[in-house]
Amino acid sequence: MIKKVLTVAGSDSSGGAGIQADLKTFEEYGTFGFSALTSIVTMDPDEGWSHLVTPIEPDLVEKQLKTIFAGAPLDAMKTGMLGTIEAIEITRSYIDKFSMENIVIDPVMACKGTSELLQPENVAAMTRLLLPKATITTPNLVEAGILSEMGDLTSVEQMKEAAKKILNLGPKNVVIKGGHRLNTDKAIDLFYDGSEFTIFEEELFATDFNHGAGCTFAAAVTAGLAKGYSVEKSVALAKKFVAAAIKNGQKINPFLGHVWHGAYNHAEDRMNEK
Ligand code: PXL
Numbered sequence: 001m002i003k004k005v006l007t008v009a010g011s012d013s014s015g016g017a018g019i020q021a022d023l024k025t026f027e028e029y030g031t032f033g034f035s036a037l038t039s040i041v042t043m044d045p046d047e048g049w050s051h052l053v054t055p056i057e058p059d060l061v062e063k064q065l066k067t068i069f070a071g072a073p074l075d076a077m078k079t080g081m082l083g084t085i086e087a088i089e090i091t092r093s094y095i096d097k098f099s100m101e102n103i104v105i106d107p108v109m110a111c112k113g114t115s116e117l118l119q120p121e122n123v124a125a126m127t128r129l130l131l132p133k134a135t136i137t138t139p140n141l142v143e144a145g146i147l148s149e150m151g152d153l154t155s156v157e158q159m160k161e162a163a164k165k166i167l168n169l170g171p172k173n174v175v176i177k178g179g180h181r182l183n184t185d186k187a188i189d190l191f192y193d194g195s196e197f198t199i200f201e202e203e204l205f206a207t208d209f210n211h212g213a214g215c216t217f218a219a220a221v222t223a224g225l226a227k228g229y230s231v232e233k234s235v236a237l238a239k240k241f242v243a244a245a246i247k248n249g250q251k252i253n254p255f256l257g258h259v260w261h262g263a264y265n266h267a268e269d270r271m272n273e274k
Pocket of ligand 1: 010012017018019214215
């Protein structure tokens with residue numbers, strides 16, 4: 001049976017992050033994707049590509065989850081941008097009601113291109129209601145600094161300390177993405193399972209065409225878990241998947257370049273007329 005995977009996240013109307021990244025990634029992994037939309041992000045080319053986040057009515061979030069969970073059990077799920085505290089509460093209630101396992105919490109707090117953070121009270125609700133249910137959480141350096149209350153993280157040693165603090169919030173595993181924000185010549189991710197630290201390294205690509213990288217990484221981990229891979233293997237494979245996606249990033253419009261979710265599997269070659 002094909003594995004079923006859910007994303008509870010926002011729509012990135014520009015096509016690279018959010019549920020668009022998630023569903024494309026789920027498909028690349030050969031899993032069957034579902035989505036419950038929590039918000040819609042739009043960008044205005046007439047206003048310097050400024051972002052607007054419009055939350056979905058909580059009642060409509062619930063209706064989507066009811067539809068999705070009506071079928072056979074899901075194999076894994078992830079959360080991304082969560083529009084409202086109510087959406088967070090509803091998501092938690094479905095996790096409990098259906099005894100969901102294999103849960104990836106991507107603690108999205110801002111979009112690139114906007115300094116506007118998610119409401120602090122949303123972050124608090126996500127921390128309280130969702131992190132304790134997480135198989136793994138996938139903060140970037142900024143998000144890890146906020147969750148650990150350590151502020152700026154500038155070294156692997158500090159990332160280790162932050163990972164310990166984040167694990168105390170309840171997730172079973174944490175991976176902190178150093179990315180381009182850590183001033184290293186490699187893209188370094190730190191994985192912590194509560195007993196051991198593992199460093200994952202990939203080439204750091206000098207590209208701006210990396211919109212959607214974070215969502216794609218978390219979605220790849222989720223699909224890996226759905227397929228029955230261990231948490232560590234899911235992270236290792238996700239890292240390779242997203243590295244290929246960044247390396248083959250595409251300039252999508254005058255403002256932005258996106259990761260290419262199909263790069264790892266050379267999806268651009270599919271269905272070509274021979
Ligand atoms: O990359 C963070 C992110 C998450 N979710 C949605 C987004 C973005 C950034 O644009 O639009 C829906």
